[in-house]
Amino acid sequence: MTVDKDDRDSTAPQRGSPIEFRLDLGSGVPTYLQIVHQVEHALRLGYLVLGDQLPKVRDVVSELAINPNTVLKAYKELETKGLAVGRPGQGTFIIEASLNQVALPELTELRRSLVSWVAAADAVGLDEDGIGALVANVLRDFRERRGGSADRRDAARHEAQGVA
């Protein structure tokens, strides 16, 4: 559920991008990551499709009053992930709309096993927060074992906000 910021300025409406970003100052998540997540989320939900243009840096900056380097860093991260590419003089465009998509049957199977696991945890007496903490812990260990400093940094930050 992306929430669009109220469009209250009288400047020309954004012709390029279907989405707008918002900033959650209290979450503790770095701004550039919030932007990356919002793009990924929009892709998942279909607000953004292949070929769409991401908001221009200038527009994001004048709307949210954030450092342009932050936006550039987010877009660079998206490029590293292979989701978008920057075209000089034109903007940044989505080139890959599928996000580590897991095929539907696998997804359904995973969901079913998760439901029974949660029921088992509840039966033992673990409450919601306890379940969340346990999952976060295991996720972190899993990532660390997988290696990579960037991932670790992301993991530490994800940990700070709870399960993504």
Place this chain on the structure above:
Amino acid sequence: MTTLSTFALPVRAEEENLRPLPWRQMAWVTWRQHRTGLTAVTAMFAAIAVLLGVAGLHLHHAYAAAIACQPANSFACNNLVNTFNGMYGFVANGFIFQPVPALVGAFLGAPVLARELESGTFRFAWTQGFGRWRWTFAKVVGLGCVVTAVAGAISVLLSWYYQPYFPAGSQALYVSRELPLMASSPLGAGLFDLRGVTFAAWALAAFATGLLTGVLVRRVVPAIVATLVAYTGLAFAVGGILRQHYLAPLVTSKLNIPDSAWVLSQQWLTKAGRPASQSVLSHVLQGAPGQLFSKGGVPKSVNVWQYLVQHGYTQLTTYQPADRFWPFQWIEGGWLFALSVLLIAATVWLVRRRAA
């Protein structure tokens, strides 16, 4: 403007040719910032001009009528003389115009820097490309010229106004006798600095004093007060003590000193050359015939002096003759101008050196 290369911010291009900054660009800025002060000064000048013009014409007509009247000692002609003498007595000794340079200097000069420093706008003005000392210099020179010009114009008007009181080589009428003693000499305190070049020089000095106090005191109202105090002190010191020493005064034992001379002191000496005290003189005068005295026993006429001279006493008068008017004007105008330049230089130097 600059193109956004992929994921990097635009880099500033190397500097294009920047426009030059001629001094005259400060003219508009100075005018706009000091519009109120300049308008007030102009309005004051206009008011003085109108008043002097009307009154001066009156005075000149009365003088011309009194001069041309024949026969010289008739009742009708004496009436004209009395009319002339009675005119504008409060203006005649010139003291009413004395504060003008002080006011112009204090109210135009002090706020120039004091207001910037007090309100903090120097943080805007002195960080612009024009630079702070050029900004100060341009303002000071511009406003200083205006002050000098306006004061000079007023002084020309005043010279014209007072002309009937100082006819060249006058013996035509004893009009000057009726005026207060100080005013009868062109070198006298109230009138000397209204005519010639010194009026403008005093105004410029007051302005320069205002500038310096403004930069030292950094608050507008205290700077204005300090300027007025300093100016008053200087004016009194010059008028009372300094001015009489510009050129070595003349000393004479003659009794018929012209009315236009500026008498500095008078002294009676005995035959032996020592100062004679008042009691000795009174003693001598006791033997004098009664018709020498006027009411109250006060020796008034030259005849009394002649009596004393006959009895061996000498009167020494130290004075400055009236024909030294213009040399004195140049001397006073000169050192006042030098002082103004010094004060202005000090102000610009302080602005250049001093920190926020």
Place this chain on the structure above:
Amino acid sequence: MNVIETHALGKSYGSTRALNDCTVAIPEGHVAALVGPNGAGKTTFLNIAVGLANPTTGTLTVLGGCPAGSQAGLDGIAFVAQDTPLYKNLSAGDLVHVTRNLNRRFDQGYAMQRLCELGIALRQKAGKMSGGQQAQLALTLALARRPRLLLLDEPMAMLDPLARHDFMATVMTAVVDDGVSVVLSSHVLAELERVADYLVLISRGRVQMVGEVDDLLARHRVLTGPSSQSDRYAEQWNVVHESRGASQTHLVVRCDSTSDPVPSGWEAHPLTLEELTLAYLREPGAAALPGPSWGRQAERSEATI
């Protein structure tokens, strides 16, 4: 090029030392936050950079080595002082005219367009405008000079939240459009966190932290663990600040990278910028300063104590 570079900069007012041995090199192309408590020396620093004050000891150069207050410095730096001083009895149009006359470079079109966008009438006197409008007007005049470096001294102290947002949006847009570098000072870090990518922390006249924000955050973390073990580990680690309870202790630690292993029983958390600066402010002796790599752009270098 470093937009501001100082070497052992010191400033005393009589017997008070406002700045003490400050050595900083702020590279261009950044939005640098100059942060510290009230009276720390931020305004003094900016005043020296802009030529309004002279250093007592040390040097400060701007825009790649020009002396502060020189002609190049005056031309290339635009300054908006605290409380945005403007001539209150002049109208907006007059102020534009004055600024145009006093500068070699002035974009009249930009100034007019911005005033139009802001809804400021040319005939409106500056004294009659709201605080937000005055700030925006001062900013417009500064940006119309097309400076290479924009210095802002506590620009938002008098502004309401909406005005603050608009003000920063204008500054950030200018960074995108024109490549201007920005140094802004504030004693409220929270409002700078999302705009600053470079940090200079000044406290009691001394520089405690200097560096890119990402770099500083990458080199610090909070380690939480049992108080009984904290003394043992405190010797191995580079502890900046310790907050100790009866059984649990938080240690703000400086490390080479956050991927260093965490001993069992301990947890590692990242820090927000605000937490990090508070930790340093509470420990006047601690400092995170770059090593001896001056003259070049400030790069990631070993943090020294």
